Amino acid sequence: MNEITRIGPADGVAALEGAIAPERPALPLAVLAEITHRCPLQCPYCSNPVELERSNAELSTDEWKRVISELAGLGVLQFHFSGGEPTARRDLVELVAHASKAGLYTNLITSAVLLDEKKLAALKEAGLNHVQISFQDSDERIANRVAGYKDAHRKKLAVAGMVRAAGLPLTVNAVVHRQNLHHLPEMIQMSIELGAARMEVAHVQYYGWALKNRAQLMPTVEQLDEATRVVEEARERLHGTIVIDYVIPDYYARRPKKCMGGWGRQFFNISPSGKILPCHAAESITTLRFDSVRDHAIEWIWNESEALNKYRGTSWMPKPCQGCEMAEIDWGGCRCQAFALTGDAGNTDPACELSPRHQEIFQMAKAESEADERRFLYRNFAGGTWEKIDDPVA
Numbered sequence: 001m002n003e004i005t006r007i008g009p010a011d012g013v014a015a016l017e018g019a020i021a022p023e024r025p026a027l028p029l030a031v032l033a034e035i036t037h038r039c040p041l042q043c044p045y046c047s048n049p050v051e052l053e054r055s056n057a058e059l060s061t062d063e064w065k066r067v068i069s070e071l072a073g074l075g076v077l078q079f080h081f082s083g084g085e086p087t088a089r090r091d092l093v094e095l096v097a098h099a100s101k102a103g104l105y106t107n108l109i110t111s112a113v114l115l116d117e118k119k120l121a122a123l124k125e126a127g128l129n130h131v132q133i134s135f136q137d138s139d140e141r142i143a144n145r146v147a148g149y150k151d152a153h154r155k156k157l158a159v160a161g162m163v164r165a166a167g168l169p170l171t172v173n174a175v176v177h178r179q180n181l182h183h184l185p186e187m188i189q190m191s192i193e194l195g196a197a198r199m200e201v202a203h204v205q206y207y208g209w210a211l212k213n214r215a216q217l218m219p220t221v222e223q224l225d226e227a228t229r230v231v232e233e234a235r236e237r238l239h240g241t242i243v244i245d246y247v248i249p250d251y252y253a254r255r256p257k258k259c260m261g262g263w264g265r266q267f268f269n270i271s272p273s274g275k276i277l278p279c280h281a282a283e284s285i286t287t288l289r290f291d292s293v294r295d296h297a298i299e300w301i302w303n304e305s306e307a308l309n310k311y312r313g314t315s316w317m318p319k320p321c322q323g324c325e326m327a328e329i330d331w332g333g334c335r336c337q338a339f340a341l342t343g344d345a346g347n348t349d350p351a352c353e354l355s356p357r358h359q360e361i362f363q364m365a366k367a368e369s370e371a372d373e374r375r376f377l378y379r380n381f382a383g384g385t386w387e388k389i390d391d392p393v394a
């Protein structure tokens with residue numbers, strides 16, 4: 001998955017909120033497909049699981065086509081191709097064409113480094129509707145260092161130009177953290193110059209591999225305040241030019257985010273091997289088992305899967321969520337975060353100041369940000385196992 005990309009960008013496509021009952025919600029109108037976990041980049045904040053799915057476990061071309069047809073038949077409107085890096089799959093054009101023929105709005109969420117003019121033209125010809133490109137910084141040296149990929153930034157800039165020249169709408173995804181926040185104004189300016197209609201400024205969320213680099217990425221409280229000011233000022237100044245979405249870091253929040261609109265309520269994604277997940281980080285909850293499109297119909301999984309039903313609605317909630325007036329607004333926050341920080345996904349998200357763990361988490365984040373550890377822990381696939389690689393350029 002490209003960082004922590006949110007879906008639902010799509011120009012002219014209706015918002016997905018509302019009209020959904022809490023207990024047996026309707027199937028989402030948009031689906032995010034992680035068609036592979038393979039990726040040439042090594043972002044230290046990657047939210048993909050620590051144990052990535054191997055290429056030989058991925059759904060085949062025919063299986064993805066069956067899934068796409070099934071979703072279209074169920075009334076799904078948008079299909080987001082994500083990863084890993086979705087362009088690492090050789091059948092991407094074929095899959096986009098299939099989704100397009102099935103009447104789905106298609107979005108490509110990409111790091112862009114494997115794209116060129118020819119591939120982009122083929123994707124457009126296949127019916128691709130929208131492109132989201134992730135950027136690591138506006139400064140080339142820092143961007144390449146964070147991506148762990150030589151020449152990544154120059155390639156991204158070039159492909160963003162090709163996207164616009166092809167007449168496709170562009171969204172810039174910018175993941176921000178302690179080591180690039182000082183360039184936030186320049187990143188916003190870069191997005192405008194690239195012709196992006198939308199920009200997503202997202203503070204790192206600490207799941208998957210990102211949790212291993214938390215101390216290296218955690219912003220200071222002052223940086224967070226300044227970033228919020230910069231975004232608010234830019235939103236006002238650039239109204240009508242670019243839409244800026246903003247995701248803040250949980251650890252400094254007073255209330256948790258309405259994670260994925262509530263567990264199993266408004267969203268699901270499909271893992272490379274076909275597992276239906278309520279969010280891209282859900283497999284970090286090792287106590288749950290997720291059902292696969294290889295074994296069941298998608299509609300059955302959405303309605304009946306034990307994992308999706310486990311934290312749906314409010315009946316599972318412990319105190320202080322149980323009976324809280326926010327229970328049907330934030331749905332108790334994030335289950336992955338509760339699991340990562342407390343060892344039990346059924347606990348109140350410690351991002352909430354009513355959680356008994358909140359102060360401890362807040363102080364830990366503050367201390368980590370002030371210690372200013374800068375050396376990233378990268379991962380790379382070598383010799384059949386995932387290797388940790390220390391940052392050569394601290």
Ligand code: SF4
Pocket residue numbers: 001002003039040041042043045046047048083084085111134
């Ligand atoms: S390494 Fe970076 S580009 Fe690749 S999937 Fe992870 S976050 Fe996305």
Ligand code: SF4
Pocket residue numbers: 255256320321322324325326327328330331332333348349352353354355
């Ligand atoms: S106690 Fe639970 S429901 Fe209430 S605000 Fe906190 S996380 Fe949300």
